[in-house]
Structure formats: structure tokens, C-alpha cells
């Protein structure tokens with residue numbers, strides 16, 4: 001059976017959920033061979049094996065942590081060389097992130113392949129994998145194939161279910177010779193983002209967002225209270241972020257995160273095209289806005305025209321009551 | 325010695341217009357008004373600030389695109405860039421990111437550069453990979469997705485706000501940089517700037533000027549193929565209620581019905 005390289009996104013050995021979703025998609029095409037890089041790489045093996053990785057190639061060289069992007073391209077290329085020499089490599093799949101898109105692009109260029117980014121689905125096709133993408137702020141859906149080389153595809157979070165599919169997951173050290181350019185861009189320091197205890201925005205099943213209508217950093221508490229009652233992540237529009245009410249890491253939209261949860265609740269957000277670009281593929285959309293003409297209502301499965309300062313706390317209370 | 329800054333800017337269909345695909349499944353650039361990609365305005369802005377802080381610097385804006393893409397160059401020139409290069413060739417129609425990076429890299433080499441500054445992503449393709457590809461082709465450091473940037477003593481430094489951490493980066497020139505929309509408001513062209521732009525030089529290059537064969541670019545040269553593009557069905561009209569004091573409770577009822585609570 002053909003093999004599929006899967007790039008592993010992990011933090012010190014803890015595999016992030018989108019990688020497990022990619023394993024689900026990879027198994028449609030072939031046998032997943034995972035590539036885990038950097039500190040803690042070997043610790044990812046058990047989780048990856050549980051979700052279908054037949055092999056886990058690891059490298060924990062310091063370069064991978066100390067320099068931007070290129071060392072990872074070198075390592076992924078080494079994995080590509082090893083696996084493609086051994087037989088039939090059907091594709092290289094990566095969970096979409098800022099880093100992984102750049103890694104994927106440079107790899108594709110080196111191996112003479114085409115690249116597709118931000119797929120929301122990948123299926124086996126007659127001429128190789130077929131990727132579905134959502135484009136133009138999710139107003140169109142396209143189906144594309146890579147016509148040259150081994151397809152390199154990055155997949156958006158929440159594009160597939162996580163499935164248990166136990167496999168061997170044998171750990172193998174991946175030898176990597178770093179290129180001259182690997183040490184070109186030094187990471188002088190790294191400040192890890194503080195955990196809020198809430199789910200990761202891109203991975204969450206429910207996202208509760210606030211916009212300009214929230215009218216102040218101090219009022220984001222009512223958005224957070226609703227989110228916590230639902231076990232949700234908190235999002236924000238760019239207007240709220242630019243005003244300094246909420247961190248940029250929580251921005252949803254074209255220049256923020258793209259989310260695709262089961263439920264998206266937009267509070268005091270008008271629904272500008274750039275915001276829609278980041279949330280339009282959500283399964284169920286709910287909006288609270290005092291302006292009945294707000295474009296967000298065009299997307300909403302359920303909308304409440306009203307003052308969010310009344311509606312949101314009442315909703316939070318009601319959920320509390322129902323949960324008993 | 326003068327610091328040579330090349331800013332890559334893309335001409336894109338207006339995101340607030342009715343964007344769609346042409347019959348050959350390329351982005352329709354005829355029926356929708358185009359403009360300088362808003363995210364590239366941030367790249368122009370940072371280039372201008374770096375030039376203003378340098379003893380001697382020259383900002384060249386570069387675009388690969390159809391005839392109308394001159395509008396994007398004009399806008400960048402009126403913001404304050406010194407000169408412009410337009411790579412235009414009928415054979416470029418349908419070029420993908422890999423092909424675009426080839427054309428950009430060859431043009432950047434021909435123009436001469438110390439630093440290339442790009443936007444974080446184009447507002448139509450939104451791939452955000454061209455700067456990394458250009459760096460790979462030029463064989464120089466990539467210092468991308470910066471929300472803060474400084475150039476001093478032949479070094480570029482900046483802050484990259486990633487998913488898991490915020491990183492402080494450093495590389496020596498020459499380098500390829502990209503900046504995010506967090507890097508600082510882009511200036512509006514002044515009346516004087518708009519007038520001055522009319523006299524600034526715009527060079528036109530075609531593929532032969534760059535020693536690129538037609539087969540290497542365009543639809544034929546593309547490494548990916550769009551097989552189908554379908555308009556997403558409009559979301560079915562939802563239930564909209566007006567809050568008469570029970571809006572929160574009604575919403576809870578809906579969420580319960582959908583099994584969210």
C-alpha cells in the first residue's frame with residue numbers, strides 16, 4: 001500500500017488535535033508515516049500510533065527549535081527522500097498553521113511538486129488525492145488536484161473527525177543534514193502564549209465571539225462567561241482587537257484565525273466580508289446584534305435582534321439553570 | 325551605500341465585490357474592480373518607514389499581473405515609493421503560487437535588492453506562501469509574518485506572533501520579509517503624493533526580459549489544477565427573533581433543540 005507523510009504539529013510532545021484529523025484523512029489515501037520534529041518528538045509516538053501512524057520518524061536536533069522554518073523543511077525533505085526511495089509515496093499532508101504552510105511551500109518547490117493550502121477535505125481520486133477548498137470568503141467551494149509531483153496539501157483544523165485506528169507506530173530516528181540556509185533566520189527568543197484554560201480557538205467545537213458592540217475590554221467578561229458555560233473558545237472581530245479589548249491571537253477572520261466549529265455565536269459583530277472569511281464554514285451560526293440590518297443575520301441559523309448586554313447574560317443564566 | 329528595498333504588491337479583485345471564477349476556473353479579473361491588495365499596503369508602509377529611517381534608501385514596488393495591475397503600482401507610488409516594475413505577459417494568465425514565485429524571484433534579482441518586503445497573504449489567493457517561496461528561490465533568509473520590523477547594521481529583526489509563541493527573529497541582509505496587518509496602519513496617499521506619482525518611472529518587463537519560458541508559467545505550467553468551482557449554496561434563511569425581554573431564553577431554547585446544551 002502507498003504511504004502518506006504526515007507532518008506532526010506538537011508542543012513538547014503533546015500532539016495537537018488537527019494532526020489527528022489529518023491522520024484520519026491520510027488513511028483514506030495510504031498508510032500514514034508521521035514526521036515529528038523538535039524537542040519531545042519521540043513522545044508523540046504513542047498518540048500517533050493510536051490514530052493510525054505505521055511509523056513515526058523523529059528528529060530532535062537543536063536547529064529545529066533555534067531557527068525559523070528552513071530546518072523543518074530540510075527534515076521533511078529528508079523524510080520525503082527516505083520514504084519515496086522505498087516505494088510509493090502518495091502525498092505529504094500537514095495540518096494548516098502559519099509555519100506549516102511555509103514549510104509545505106518550500107518542500108513542494110524543492111521536490112518539484114504542486115501545493116494546495118487550507119483544504120477542508122481530502123479524498124482519494126483516480127489521479128491522486130482531490131482536495132476541497134473554501135475560497136473567496138467561503139462563497140465558493142473548489143476541488144483541486146496536484147498535477148505535478150507528489151501532492152503537498154495542508155488541511156484546516158476541524159476538517160475531519162479524530163478516529164482511533166491502532167497501528168504499529170514504530171519510532172525511527174530520521175537522519176537530517178541541515179542545509180546552509182537552515183541557520184539563516186535565528187529565533188533569538190520565544191515567549192510562549194499564556195494558556196487561558198479555554199479550548200484552542202481553531203480546534204474548539206463552540207466559539208463565542210465579541211465585536212465592536214461589546215464596547216470595551218471590561219465588557220468581554222460577559223462573552224467569556226457565556227463561553228465558559230458552553231466550554232467554548234473566545235473569538236473577537238478585528239474592530240475589537242484593534243481597539244485593544246482582546247488579544248490579536250483571538251481574532252477571527254481573514255487576517256486572524258479561520259474557524260469551523262459546530263457552533264459560532266457572534267455578539268455585536270456586523271459580519272463584514274473579512275470576518276465572514278474566517279467563520280462562514282461553521283456548522284451552526286448564531287448572531288446577537290441590535291441592528292436588524294446587520295449582514296451577519298444573512299448567515300445566521302438563529303438570530304436575536306437585541307442588546308447583547310441583555311441577551312447574552314440572560315442566555316448564560318438560562319444555560320446554568322438548565323444544567324441544574 | 326543605498327539600501328535597496330523591493331516591495332512585492334499584488335493587484336486583486338475587490339473583496340467587497342462579487343468575486344467569482346472565469347470559464348477556465350481562474351480568478352475572474354475582468355468583471356470585478358481591482359485594487360492594490362490591502363495587506364500589501366502594510367508592506368509598502370513598512371518599506372517607506374525603513375527608507376525614511378535609513379541614510380539612503382530606494383523603494384521599488386514590483387507586481388506581476390495584467391495591464392490593470394498598474395493601478396496597484398500607482399497607488400504604492402502615490403504612497404511614496406520611488407519607482408515601479410510591472411511584469412506583464414499574456415503567457416502569465418493562470419500562473420499559480422509556484423510560478424509567481426519564479427517570476428518574482430527573477431525580477432527581484434534583475435532589479436537588485438538588499439531586502440524584499442511582502443504582504444502576509446494576498447486577499448484573493450490567501451495562501452500566504454509566496455514570500456517563503458521567493459526566499460527559497462533566492463537562497464536568502466526568510467523573516468516572515470512580522471508584526472514589528474527593524475532594519476539596522478545590515479540586519480533585519482522583528483517579532484513573529486505565532487500560534488503557540490511570540491518569537492523574536494534575526495537575520496542578516498539580503499533577506500525576504502513579510503509583514504502582517506498588525507505592523508502598523510498604512511498611510512493614505514496625499515494629494516502631493518498622487519501628483520508626484522504620475523511622474524515616477526514604471527518599467528515594464530515581459531517573460532523574455534526575465535529569461536523565463538512560457539511553459540514554466542501560466543495555466544500550462546501550473547502545478548495544481550482546479551477541477552471544479554461551485555458557488556456555496558446560500559445558507560437557508562434562519563429564524564430571526566426580536567428581543568422583547570426573553571431573547572436570551574429563546575436562544576437557549578434553540579441551542580437546546582440543537583443539542584448544544
Ligand SMILES: Cc1cc2nc3c(=O)[nH]c(=O)nc-3n(C[C@H](O)[C@H](O)[C@H](O)COP(=O)(O)OP(=O)(O)OC[C@H]3O[C@@H](n4cnc5c(N)ncnc54)[C@H](O)[C@@H]3O)c2cc1C
Pocket residue numbers: 210211212213214236237238239240251252253254255256257267268269270271272273274275278288289290291294306307308309362363447505
Ligand atoms: C485587509 C483586511 C483584513 C481584515 N481582516 C479582518 C479579520 O481578520 N477579522 C475581522 O473581524 N475583521 C477584519 N477586517 C475588518 C472588517 O472589514 C470589519 O471592519 C470588522 O470585522 C468589523 O468588526 P465588528 O463587526 O466588530 O464592528 P462593526 O462593523 O462596527 O459592527 C459592530 C456591530 O455591533 C452591533 N452592536 C453595537 N452595540 C451593540 C449592542 N449593545 N448589542 C448588540 N449589538 C450591538 C452593531 O449593530 C454592529 O452591527 C479586515 C479588513 C481589511 C481591510
Ligand SMILES: Nc1ncnc2c1ncn2[C@@H]1O[C@H](COP(=O)(O)O)[C@@H](O)[C@H]1O
Pocket residue numbers: 332333334335361363364367386387388389421424428441442443444445446447449450451452453454455
Ligand atoms: N502576482 C504578484 N505580484 C506581486 N506580488 C505578489 C504576487 N502574488 C503574491 N505576491 C506577494 O506575496 C504575498 C503573499 O501572497 P500569497 O502567497 O499569494 O498569499 C503578497 O502579499 C504579495 O506581497
